[in-house]
Amino acid sequence: MTTRSCIVCRNKQEKKDLLRLVKYDNNILFDFSQKIPQRSFYVCYDKKCLNSLGHKKYSKLLGTNFDLELNLSRLKTYFINSIKQMVNISFVREKVIIGVESVITYSKKAIILLASDITMRSENKLLKNDKTFLKLPVDRFELGSWVRKTEVVATGITSLDSNYKDIIFHYQKVFSWEN
Ligand SMILES: [Zn+2]
Numbered sequence: 001m002t003t004r005s006c007i008v009c010r011n012k013q014e015k016k017d018l019l020r021l022v023k024y025d026n027n028i029l030f031d032f033s034q035k036i037p038q039r040s041f042y043v044c045y046d047k048k049c050l051n052s053l054g055h056k057k058y059s060k061l062l063g064t065n066f067d068l069e070l071n072l073s074r075l076k077t078y079f080i081n082s083i084k085q086m087v088n089i090s091f092v093r094e095k096v097i098i099g100v101e102s103v104i105t106y107s108k109k110a111i112i113l114l115a116s117d118i119t120m121r122s123e124n125k126l127l128k129n130d131k132t133f134l135k136l137p138v139d140r141f142e143l144g145s146w147v148r149k150t151e152v153v154a155t156g157i158t159s160l161d162s163n164y165k166d167i168i169f170h171y172q173k174v175f176s177w178e179n
Helices: 046-050 056-062 066-093 099-107 120-127 140-147 162-178
Strands: 004-005 013-014 018-024 027-028 040-044 096-098 111-114 132-135 153-158
Touching: 040 046, 040 056, 046 066, 046 162, 056 153, 066 096, 066 153, 066 162, 096 099, 099 120, 099 153, 111 120, 132 162
Parallel strands: 111 132
Antiparallel strands: 004 013, 018 027, 018 040, 096 153, 111 153
């Protein structure tokens, strides 16, 4: 198990549970592959630690070109694209359930993805069930297109690879509070 410390809180964690940043051409990039051979440092997938990177204290390390907001938006795009890819793969493997009623009646463990414009009524109905939810910043039409439908407010993934589990877990830690 390879561990690294977060440059902000100094907590040691497994490398895969940290976000790697690399210095490249006077820019700081997130290295999602964790393989770019450049000087690097690590930060927690945590909104507090990530936001701290915008403090003056880190400007010497990160350089003045570091744009926190731009990098957070890149991170979000990366997560959403990964989740979209995950839904796509699951769809091909017939591991998705589509629609509020189907999600509610599905009895086994599943990860439920919700569109940003789901109605309160549907959301409350779903919340009564003991399931893992992730509300995404995509609307019902976008979520629908991921599963070849016109519009979908809730879709469930019934089986996930561990790397996608990590992506969902990390996404929740950084962005789920926005919903
Ligand atoms: Zn940290």
